[in-house]
Amino acid sequence: MAEVTMTVNGKSVSRTVEDRTLLVEFLREGAGLTGTHVGCDTSQCGACVVHVDGKAVKACTMLAAQASGASVTTVEGLASGGELHPVQAAFREHHGLQCGFCTPGMIMAAVDMIERLGAPLDEATIRAELEGNICRCTGYHNIVKAIAAASETMAGMKTAAE
Numbered sequence: 001m002a003e004v005t006m007t008v009n010g011k012s013v014s015r016t017v018e019d020r021t022l023l024v025e026f027l028r029e030g031a032g033l034t035g036t037h038v039g040c041d042t043s044q045c046g047a048c049v050v051h052v053d054g055k056a057v058k059a060c061t062m063l064a065a066q067a068s069g070a071s072v073t074t075v076e077g078l079a080s081g082g083e084l085h086p087v088q089a090a091f092r093e094h095h096g097l098q099c100g101f102c103t104p105g106m107i108m109a110a111v112d113m114i115e116r117l118g119a120p121l122d123e124a125t126i127r128a129e130l131e132g133n134i135c136r137c138t139g140y141h142n143i144v145k146a147i148a149a150a151s152e153t154m155a156g157m158k159t160a161a162e
Helices: 023-030 086-093 103-117 123-132 141-161
Strands: 002-008 011-017 049-052 055-058 071-073
Touching: 002 023, 011 023, 023 049, 049 103, 055 103, 086 103, 086 141, 103 123, 103 141, 123 141
Parallel strands: 002 071
Antiparallel strands: 002 011, 049 055, 049 071
């Protein structure tokens, strides 16, 4: 058993867990944040993507103990004061979801993509970056549109802040 403490969406969370506890289990069961989904348990689908110390990580491939001391952001931690994050808003506006199962991982991957690569992003870049995220419902067209729109919005926000 290991004592694991991390900051999740700005709040300190501590739990004693088995050494084999995955980060996704810690978040869902230990922290009660069910937005991070378990899709495949083999790191192929991307439904479990979260940010650990600002980097996108598939939470089914990381032990909770490895994240001890880290800052973790889940899809629940993106919105601010009831206002959706630009990527969340773009997914809603551009119908970038259907069943919603892949949506949290897609959104977290998109936020990481925009923060790493800057904006605006073109379709080819977005599609290449989403290679580790699987949506079984769509042809990705609206997901790509949503991410492109969000990247434009975030670029505008950055310019306005400067």
